[in-house]
Amino acid sequence: MMMDSSPRSPMPRYHQIYVALRHQIVSGLYDRCGLPPELRLMEQYQVARVTVRRAIIELVREGMVYRRPGQGTFVKLDHPSRAEMEPSIQGPLDSLIASAAQTTVRMLAYGLEPCPADAAAGLSLAEGQKALRVMGLRCHQGKPASLITTYLPAHMAPLLTPHDLDQQQPMLSLLEQGGIRIGDAEQLLSSCAADAVSAPLLEEPVGAALLSVVRVVRDIDGYPVQWLRGLYRPHCHAYRMALTRVGEATAWVWLAGDITASVR
Incomplete structure (x- = not known):
């Protein structure tokens, strides 16, 4: 925030x-x-x-x-x-990523691959350095809702086996079980156009507008442990935010309170 x-x-x-x-x-x-x-x-x-x-x-x-x-x-x-x-997909950190009762994730890719520039910068790695890449397609009621690509430092691969990920266990929970103490994160929300890879997976035409979420998660010592990019079909997601008016008469501002998100 x-x-x-x-x-x-x-x-x-x-x-x-x-x-x-x-x-x-x-x-x-x-x-x-x-x-x-x-x-x-x-x-x-x-x-x-x-x-x-x-x-x-x-x-x-x-x-x-x-x-x-x-x-x-x-x-x-x-x-x-x-x-x-x-009851809903929750919170500013896990709002569009965490599991909901009606959603499932199908793993599309898993393995050590050269890290692209944006992910490498987020993880403080050299461009092209090997990192664990995991790609998953989240579906809601049988329809694709989001495409999530994650890069993690290569030494964390033993903590995230394909079997555990296939069991729908949240990735951060698996890292914590492996001894990683999650600290904080930064998240950027923007828009982008569906490309030749994401469009068919999300059942959208190439060039369709998507919601993009890029997140870097760090441990309690400040070291990056996860770079994530989620692409979302906008009509499948909704945010609800509680606002409180604070300040003084000459400088009122709206303060965001609880945020909830839902898949529809």
Whole structure:
């Protein structure tokens, strides 16, 4: 989630961090590991410790997290905000990627291949360096809905066997089971035209408009562990976003709250 770092922003920095962390918690990012340490959050958001602590205090007051002295801050997995997200494809991180009850994924490609320039840049690899490439077609009610291509550093290949992926297990869950501690991610949403590869798989004409999602996922130490590009048929997906008006009379802004997505 992008934050407004402008000094004139009507939204306090601690509240921006609170909103960003809340989105990540609701999306399930910190299920198995606690929130990043305060020092890491200070570095990530370029703020003082008091700002980070105030954001965490807001999460504690809301009942979304709890603190263990000397151990860190952890998510309350039974918080109602998490239950609200479960029926649909959920959260800003996994909104268009995570499994839904009516969707299945068919694996189209798996293997070590030279990494293209965009994926290599996201993974901090040299262009052409070998990386694990996984391509899957997600279908909803028997119709293609999205085409997802993922690149991961080659040494992670043993954590993602074709058998496990065929069992419809989420890729990040498999990485976590293998000892990778997922930290944060950056995601870019844009549009693109269906090409000669994606068009027939998605049952769209070449040149049709698609929604493109590019995401880089990092571990808790900041190392990239996954580069993902998803291509989506726009008429198959819908977003619903709760907005809250914040600020002062001369500088009102709309703040995004819970985001849900559905496949239709």
